[in-house]
Amino acid sequence: MSSTLAQxxxxxxxxxxxxxxxTAAPRTGIDPRGPQFAAGATxxxxxxxxxxxxxxxxxxxxxxxxxxxxxxxxxxxKTPHAWxxxxxxxxxxxxxxxxxxxxxxxxxxxxxxxxxxVALVGYAAGLTVLAxxxxxxxxxxxxxxxxxxxxxxxxxxxxxxxxxx
Numbered sequence: 001m002s003s004t005l006a007q008x009x010x011x012x013x014x015x016x017x018x019x020x021x022x023t024a025a026p027r028t029g030i031d032p033r034g035p036q037f038a039a040g041a042t043x044x045x046x047x048x049x050x051x052x053x054x055x056x057x058x059x060x061x062x063x064x065x066x067x068x069x070x071x072x073x074x075x076x077x078k079t080p081h082a083w084x085x086x087x088x089x090x091x092x093x094x095x096x097x098x099x100x101x102x103x104x105x106x107x108x109x110x111x112x113x114x115x116x117x118v119a120l121v122g123y124a125a126g127l128t129v130l131a132x133x134x135x136x137x138x139x140x141x142x143x144x145x146x147x148x149x150x151x152x153x154x155x156x157x158x159x160x161x162x163x164x165x
Contacts, residue, residue, distance in 0.1 A: 029099025030077050032149065035108075037089060038081035039145035042067075042112070046139040049119075050132060058123035061135065065116035071109030075102050107160075108145075108153020112138055 045064050049057045071079045115138040122131030141152040 028102075030102045030105070031085075031090065031096045032098070032100040033093065033096065034082050034085045034090070035076050035100070035105045035151065036146060036149050037085045038071075038076065038079065039142045039151075041081050041084075043139060043142040043146050046135050046142060049135050050139070054123050054126075054128050054131075057131070057135075058120065061116055061119045061123060061131070065113060065120055068109050068113035068116055072106060072113050076105040076109060077102060104154035104157040105151065107157035108141075108151050111153040111156060112141070115141075 042064065045060065049060050049064070052060060067079060067081070071081075076082060115134045119131040119134040119138075122128065122134060144150045144152060
């Protein structure tokens with residue numbers, strides 16, 4: 001009978017109820033190092049865009065816009081960058097200390113898409129300076145995320161959410 005009482009003490013109940021929550025968290029949250037890795041890869045692509053002649057820059061910008069569109073539509077966890085992170089980098093790292101809500105990075109992908117679409121229009125219309133300025137803004141945001149894990153698009157998401165709540 002004492003073993004039955006031990007199973008229903010507050011400590012064992014707390015462990016029992018916290019265990020499912022701990023296992024459910026990885027399904028809803030993402031490792032924040034994944035978007036940081038993706039931002040680093042994006043920054044490298046955007047640097048290349050700025051160094052290319054306009055025709056090649058247009059093509060590479062279109063590729064980056066497609067990647068942003070995929071991240072905005074399906075979520076950052078379903079992009080080629082996320083696959084590469086999960087496959088090659090994540091297995092070599094310790095488990096994350098905290099998980100991140102995927103909604104702000106997904107919104108940030110939409111912001112990146114907006115800048116790359118402006119750049120695409122600029123390159124297509126022969127407005128190279130407009131295109132390069134738009135790429136420059138996206139590059140600054142990607143670099144801040146890659147180096148400092150400061151996501152401008154995520155911060156914008158939170159501001160919009162607070163303003164509309």
